[in-house]
Amino acid sequence: MPEGHIIHRLARENHRVFADRPVRVSSPQGRFAEGAARLDGRPLDEAEAHGKHLFLGFGEDWLHIHLGLYGGFTFGSGGAPAPVGEVRLRMANDEGWADLRGPNTCELLDPAAKDAVHARLGPDPLRPDADPDAAWRRMARSSTTVAALLMDQKVLAGVGNVYRAEVLFRLGISPHRAGRDVTRTEWDAIWADLVALMHLGVGAGRIDTVRQEHTPEAMGRPPRVDDHGGEVYVYRRTDMPCLVCGTPVRTESLAARNLFWCPGCQQR
DNA sequence: TGTCAATGCTAAG
């Protein structure tokens, strides 16, 4: 489910539902029982996202959540129902509730430990305090492919498999090019595109990257059918014709993840 | 019922 846009959304939503009022915190599954007991009954003060990391602040205690590949939140209003499945964390008040399942990380951190997490993350295109030059410096001296670098959270925080595939497509950049062969102009365009696309993603709750002239309506084509929901150029469109040049979209395994690109449009 | 994949990451080798 989650690239950075979802995590920023979750920060917003948790704050909206739980801020400034006592939260009942529990761990129906039991694997976070100790942490839940420590937070139970205290108000949420702040909620923050950095890349794919979510931080919920209860005074000096920070609840640090990372969803991993398939973790997710479910929100509801009114009284919370009986837990279904493996609910690691449940938060609730009289107005609503939230269940967390399958996170990679769900732990309590003190402020110093929270700072250490921030310190190992690169700039997040969704954060106003982000410094894109920090990412550029790593990119410019690396022989690793640009596709791998875009997903390295120490380089850039919040970009996942969908945004990396789509931004490279939109700029016509071959995913196999070395980071150090990316020009400063191209990098500036990558960053600007990520900022724009990811902000759109926060608003929509899904990833849409297709330009106006290539939308299903504009092209008279059927909308894409894929459980990830958004309209995209190459992500999981293996062997389907490129929406721009018609070349079949290719897939390859790169660093244990699927990489999608169009050999026709991404030759540079 | 079983198998597999998934928008992720870490530690071991």
Place this chain on the structure above:
DNA sequence: TTAGCCTTGACAA
């Protein structure tokens, strides 16, 4: 480079 982990849902048999 690989194995392992967190969990669910789609699909095959």
